[in-house]
Amino acid sequence: MDTSKKVLEVKNLKIDFHTYAGTVKAIRDVSFDLNQGETLAIVGESGSGKTVTTKTIMGLLANNAEVVGGTVEFHGKDILKMGDKDLQNIRGKDIAEIFQDPMTSLDPTMKIGRQIAEPLMIHKGVSKEKAMNRALEMLKLVGIKDAEERINDYPHQFSGGMRQRIVIAIALICNPEVLIADEPTTALDVTIQAQILDLMKELQEKISTSIIFITHDLGVVASMADRVAVMYAGKIVEYGSVDEIFYNPQHPYTWGLLNSMPTLDTAKGQLEPIPGTPPDLLDPPVGDPFAARNPYAMKIDEEQEPPFFKVSESHYAATWLLHPEAPKVTPPAEITRRWKIYDEKFRIESTNDAVGE
Amino acid sequence: MARYLAKRVFYLLLTLFLIASITFFLMKLMPGTPLNNQAKLTKSQIQIIYEQYGLNKPVWQQYIDYMINAAHGNFGTSFQFSNQEVSYLIGSRIGPSATIGIQGMVLGVVLGIVTGSISAIRKNTWVDGTANIISILGLSVPSFVLAIVLQYYIGLKLQWLPVAGWGGFASTVLPSIALAASPFATTSRFVRTEMVDVLGSDYIELAKAKGMSRMGIVYHHALRNSLIPLVTVVGPLAVAIMTGSMVVENIFSIPGIGEQFVKSILTNDYPTIMGVTMLYSGLLVLVLLLTDIIYGIIDPRIRITGKGA
């Protein structure tokens, strides 16, 4: 791996929402970065702040949101400090987004060709005719059959999967450096999901874009991502490479997520749900926000927030269990099974390295 | 599409037939005759008049005669102006009514669209608040009060425009404004609601994500989507204009249909009442049919399936 260039860097982001019930602390000190050409998955249950994070990167936060602190740097420039004009220049051209529900994210009264061509006409000042030609190419690229005829159709004439392909075409027509995909397959049938994921991977190679992939579905992550960040209650609780998160997870919440995910070779026949509900972010709890649902909770979890403990160069987790003085606990069977796999893999890799030297 | 149209036209004719029948029998139920006010007539004189108007025939015969004549656009002779055909009477008065009606409608709808859109774009600001107050006023102040106030203050006190009467564009301004109030209020509120809905939709979010400017989004995506449903309220707006014209024409002494209708009501001039009723109903049915067709043409989602309502 070459020392990859950082495209996007989020530092200490804090965002509040002012609602009539009070101030919701939706994002509480989130930091991560995105390298060129890689796919970063952000995983977490609904309400953990995944979508708010992406909206911040797009500069599309709702009116009642307030950025309390932090920066979002795109090639070293802070997006949060940009004016409307600068933001508009980045949106759709350098950073594009795919939305969750393809059924509602296309304008029902505009022909799809025009909708695909629009970003090109706005950002590159391309004539309508040229933009439409390019839109046709994109339509073929995302795998719409009879593209020449269908370019003049309206959204309601397409199925959900086809519409999501069109949304992808819109997002990619300007060859953006960063593509944010906010649960792009959640609203689709399982069979269509795989097609869309394959398409995204294929296109990522073709136009070498970086992807931030938001999902609550760990199964999707394994096939898509290079790195994974796990979010809980407005914070990132663990991040690392996809192998590290899947086979050497350290945070009890990540354990819970993996334990509740069906796999072909699950150790037991039963899936374990995570008990309880996420904390109320109107009044976030003291200490580790996951403490109340954590079967391994210790006294300190209810008193002090855990810092990030380093597991490896690329792998960090925020749990007191990693403190040197903490007692060793036995994670669920599924997790120990995964650890074992990781150990074997890791040993092979290290011996390979030794040979290489 | 052709089949759909044929079906609609059939219902249109059925509706008109029903209205004509109901109107006819209601008229027969009505107490009093136009001759009530002229007590000096002798019995034989009344007999002659009855014969002249066909009022001595059995009711079913009158009904058939009436329906056949009505189908030919002939609604008989006015009771009030004894030698005038109702159709001629209406025809001669349709111009002024159409002029102020259409002017009022266009003025109200255009202003309403502008106000409603601005209101939605600047949601929850003082602009929105002011627009809301104005449209609530437009909804709450009856057209006859507005008409009298306009006539007195702008016509009589300031003398900017003619107080009443018919002649030239200047004389149409005040009545048109008085008529426009209700369509304005309805349109503005309708467009605001639609536009707020549209501006909160996912495809507007996507347009923002494309990097479009605010004005670009409103112009290319929001306006069309929020104005298409406006077609559905054109029918009710037309009714509001008809209702308003009855009093507004009266107040400004405009020789139009509405003014004639009120006069006919007060003088028991049944043939004229029936004629105007049929005219109003026919107009409304036609407007509803047209708006339905137009809706089908401008909304791509309906265009394909060819189904309305």
Added chain:
Amino acid sequence: MEEKVKIPKDAFQPVSKEDRLDDEKITAPSRTFLQDAWRRLKENKAAFISMWILIIVAIFAFTSPITAPNPNNSNPDYANLPAKIPGVSINGFNGTIVQGGERVDAYKANNVPAGKYFYFGTDYLGRSLGQRILHGTMISLLIGVFATLIDLLIGVGYGIFSAWKGGKVDIFMQRIIEIMSSVPNIVIMVLLLLVFKNGGILPIVLAIAINEWTTMARLTRAQTLQLKNQEYILAAQSLGESPWKISIKHLLPNLSSVIIIQTMFTIPTAIFFEAFLSYIGIGIQAPTASLGTLINDGQRNFQFLPFQMWYPAIVLAIIMIAFNVLADGLRDAFDPRTARR
């Protein structure tokens, strides 16, 4: 990333199940849908004020048989007097009037006894305008509310029935509504009132109700169609509950918001039509007062005695505005999605 933090000795003791924080506890008090709507309505100042205005207007109007017993007492000696309020010397409320370019005391000129005051002046027959407005407001409100109630009964019943039956019955019933609504309602009202001329209040109430129920029926039907396919209705059906019971127990509570909102929009429409019909002379007949007849009477003298039209017109406008604002507020309270906050 790793920092040295001072950590107490027992910090890494596992927490026992008992002193685990209870995360399942719901801290906010639970509210029913109506309580929630009521709370939102109270937050909407304009709507809340409108509600109080309407309550106050209604109290004034409906106590008028006691407070204003003689709305039809005429006295030619007192004709066309301006407003005079004891202790107030502002022009317009002190019994003076401009005649031939000079301000004269109309009460003195007409030899009105010194202790006699008309707070809102008098009309061309010398009747107290204040008493007539109170009385007229009562009549207008009565007609508005009764017409709306009838319209509610017919409309809701028709809507639920049509949607519940479905199929051909539904199509047929919808056709009737379609035909009804393609006739300009003002025309039907006029025709009905011509048939039942001089019948008093009832025909007017009926004429207005007959024209307004179609909207209510449409809304109820649309909402019922949606509810009909909800699981809990299907469950009730499969448990063998009668359609009658289902509509009372399950449908009506869920229709309530639509019905309440539409009712609040219908009342001002009904009041408007009453005023309109009375204004063109086929509504309430003399000498009974309604806001429409008062405006019509006042309009004749508008040039010289504008207050005779202004007062009833302002009362009518206030009622209409208050109803519309309240209805808007209710709609926002029931459906916070569209709320302007």
